[in-house]
Amino acid sequence: MLDSAIATFGLTKFYGRNRGIEELSICVERGEVFGFLGPNGAGKSTTIRALMGLQRPTRGQATVLGFDTWSESVEVHRRVGYLPGELILFDRMTGRQHVEWFARARCLDVASELVGLVDRLEVVLDRPVSQLSKGNRQKLGIVLATMHRPDLLVLDEPSAGLDPLMQQTFHELLREVAAEGRTVFLSSHELDEVQRVADRVAIVRDGRLVVTDSVDHLRANAPQTIELDFRGPVDPRQFEAIPGVQRVHSDDTRITLEFSGAVAPLLRLVAELDPVGLVARKADLDELFLQYYRSQESANAP
Amino acid sequence: MRLEVVRLELLARRRSTLGYAVGMGLYTFVIVALYPSFQHDTSLDKITKSAPTLSALFGAIGSLTSPTGWLNANIYENFFPLMMLLLAIGYGASSIAGRDEEGTLALLATLPIARARLVAQKVLSLVVQGLALASIVAVMVIVGRSFHLALPVGHVVEASLATLLLGLDLGLLTMAVGARTGSRGTALGVGSAIAAASYLVSSLAPVVAWVRPARFASLFYWSIGNGQLSTGLTLTDAAVLVLVALAAGVVSIRMFAHMDLH
Numbered sequence: 001m002l003d004s005a006i007a008t009f010g011l012t013k014f015y016g017r018n019r020g021i022e023e024l025s026i027c028v029e030r031g032e033v034f035g036f037l038g039p040n041g042a043g044k045s046t047t048i049r050a051l052m053g054l055q056r057p058t059r060g061q062a063t064v065l066g067f068d069t070w071s072e073s074v075e076v077h078r079r080v081g082y083l084p085g086e087l088i089l090f091d092r093m094t095g096r097q098h099v100e101w102f103a104r105a106r107c108l109d110v111a112s113e114l115v116g117l118v119d120r121l122e123v124v125l126d127r128p129v130s131q132l133s134k135g136n137r138q139k140l141g142i143v144l145a146t147m148h149r150p151d152l153l154v155l156d157e158p159s160a161g162l163d164p165l166m167q168q169t170f171h172e173l174l175r176e177v178a179a180e181g182r183t184v185f186l187s188s189h190e191l192d193e194v195q196r197v198a199d200r201v202a203i204v205r206d207g208r209l210v211v212t213d214s215v216d217h218l219r220a221n222a223p224q225t226i227e228l229d230f231r232g233p234v235d236p237r238q239f240e241a242i243p244g245v246q247r248v249h250s251d252d253t254r255i256t257l258e259f260s261g262a263v264a265p266l267l268r269l270v271a272e273l274d275p276v277g278l279v280a281r282k283a284d285l286d287e288l289f290l291q292y293y294r295s296q297e298s299a300n301a302p
Numbered sequence: 303m304r305l306e307v308v309r310l311e312l313l314a315r316r317r318s319t320l321g322y323a324v325g326m327g328l329y330t331f332v333i334v335a336l337y338p339s340f341q342h343d344t345s346l347d348k349i350t351k352s353a354p355t356l357s358a359l360f361g362a363i364g365s366l367t368s369p370t371g372w373l374n375a376n377i378y379e380n381f382f383p384l385m386m387l388l389l390a391i392g393y394g395a396s397s398i399a400g401r402d403e404e405g406t407l408a409l410l411a412t413l414p415i416a417r418a419r420l421v422a423q424k425v426l427s428l429v430v431q432g433l434a435l436a437s438i439v440a441v442m443v444i445v446g447r448s449f450h451l452a453l454p455v456g457h458v459v460e461a462s463l464a465t466l467l468l469g470l471d472l473g474l475l476t477m478a479v480g481a482r483t484g485s486r487g488t489a490l491g492v493g494s495a496i497a498a499a500s501y502l503v504s505s506l507a508p509v510v511a512w513v514r515p516a517r518f519a520s521l522f523y524w525s526i527g528n529g530q531l532s533t534g535l536t537l538t539d540a541a542v543l544v545l546v547a548l549a550a551g552v553v554s555i556r557m558f559a560h561m562d563l564h
Contacts, residue, residue: 052408055563074414074416077412077414078414088405106413
């Protein structure tokens, strides 16, 4: 485990009586892109602050690149690049002043590679940060997080404010980082982004880990979404009795099902109802994510 | 890492530091230049004699027309420490708690620098800012020798240094409260309240008998409230001020070491 990029054991953080995260145990291997998913308030930023040594865990332990995140935080910071979820820079300083100051603070030369990164992300360097759009600030934040070629990148909602083209460039950058054997820990509530770049994901909800798995495995086990079109209205309740049907949504002549398991009983019923159209597709991570949430909610229901 | 945090802090506060220094320098020069017009005005001394308690509240005790009386009543016992405390308490509250509230502290705290060194660099930044203010006042008062304000240079330097130490004490106490609570507002409130209480006790101690025993608890008393401008800073005065600054600095470091950042 000490060889992992990130390892947490029962990581717990309470703010007074309020739970930030509880009993969170995850392991991120070196060289992978790891997606950390959850809605706002799920505990993603709390976890990241604990990993970055910004907050002391109430219980449990976290190591990053083999170093304890609290007692050996300087060693962690030397090897990790961090992009906060709500990036606040020094308003009166220009982008160039930021880059130069952070380079000096990390004892770096402003190398040609950095110039290439600035060009590639089209970072605006000569205006005060207060005059930059959110996207341009975010690009500057990405440069500051990556400029020292860290072994691990910890990115909290990194695509916020980036336009689609720049998101694409950023995702290419992440893949290159992983190809070099470096690790990316990517927190997001943008499922689309995570399934495009991550090898594995963890899903958190209400401060607790719901599942950790590879994106491919999650997809393979994901339910199918089946859309059926009929000539007239159809009673949706008859589908609920079919084994494997998880959700039924009715919209006049269209029935949408989420389904997993043996397909024969469903097909027999569908054939009797004489549909005019049928579309079946594997659920994407988005639907899977919602499914995990619903199952947690129903598990927690009184 | 060297002193990059000091550079950053001074860069961020260069305008306010310059404003404090230029404003205080001009004010001091005007007071100094006005002295020849008032040095023989005995009516001024009647004010302190007829209403000693009220005068003490404004930092005026004894003769106002003597060089030390004039400088104490107009600079060293009120306006100068007030400006120094505005600067120091303001910085003490904003440097940790304020930076955390605005969200920039995490950027610094995730650099490869120990938290203790980060605080130490912020303390050094406060020293530099306070030194700029104290230096300009000392220089202007020494210039005042040309305006009949003949005071020993050593006493002027020591009183200015004592005011700087007063600012450091209260600035660092404020910083410690900010690191403990994470609240800039709370830190400002506590720092200002200690400063106000300290000023009142030191000002009233010479004229209100029941306040007098409490003067030893006032940081003003140890810096400029015990005639330091006329007699110079004693070793005890300096030791108290330096020890309080060291203690407040250590507490700030310890509090920051346990602080949850955003």
